[in-house]
């Protein structure tokens with residue numbers, strides 16, 4: 001009986017991966033028009049082709065495992081309730097927002113394939129494991145390309161701003177960071193309700209304290225630069241579609257998914273701060289740039305700590321389904 005259960009779980013992970021790829025496709029198709037320059041557009045175009053390939057590879061594995069297309073369609077429909085769709089709803093309207101959401105999405109995919117890989121290995125399906133490894137590496141490579149393009153992304157985002165507006169830009173990016181930290185705090189407050197103990201719960205609690213301090217540091221810079229509380233509210237509204245807190249209310253799920261979302265969320269923050277740092281440097285605002293540099297170190301540490309928990313998170317997710325003791 002346990003062996004049947006793990007095969008069924010593996011089909012679910014494959015179906016989730018399929019759903020992620022299906023939802024990535026329209027984003028990758030829309031991205032080149034929003035990318036900001038031709039080089040950036042090409043980066044997304046190439047990944048659209050890779051995304052098509054990922055979808056096909058995952059479909060092949062599902063078919064080989066006897067999941068019928070009709071069944072696949074039903075389950076894919078059901079999974080649209082998960083927050084991968086938030087990426088679509090967030091309507092990236094600048095090259096910078098597009099890059100932030102794309103980086104976060106690639107890391108969502110990265111995490112999903114790490115989990116799929118572990119479940120495939122436990123299920124003894126080496127072909128699925130091989131496919132998971134191959135796709136994971138391409139998602140990570142895309143994430144690296146996005147990170148390597150932040151200079152150009154910021155350049156493209158600021159192109160139409162006059163130099164006089166640079167301080168205004170710093171305030172705008174700080175307001176967005178303030179709103180994102182608000183979401184981070186919500187996410188981290190709910191995390192321990194899903195993973196009650198262990199390393200993941202511990203790091204959520206620790207990073208919650210850090211996130212509160214980060215939000216305060218951002219707020220202090222906003223006040224020093226004359227940003228009004230009203231502006232904080234506006235930025236929070238703009239981020240409304242990214243309401244991770246609401247997601248967790250609607251979808252209390254496995255430790256594996258929680259780890260994947262938390263990991264992706266760190267990269268949403270990382271992308272925002274990488275851009276904010278560059279904008280602050282251009283504005284000659286060394287103090288903001290220095291504070292952001294320190295926050296970035298904390299975000300990257302949190303992301304790699306979450307990543308090192310994927311093994312345990314996958315095991316805990318299977319255990320919560322009764323597959324593992």
Ligand SMILES: [Fe+2]
Pocket residue numbers: 024047051105106109139142
């Ligand atoms: Fe991808």
Ligand SMILES: [Fe+2]
Pocket residue numbers: 181184210211214269299
């Ligand atoms: Fe943060």
Ligand SMILES: [Fe+2]
Pocket residue numbers: 184207211265266269299302
């Ligand atoms: Fe964070």
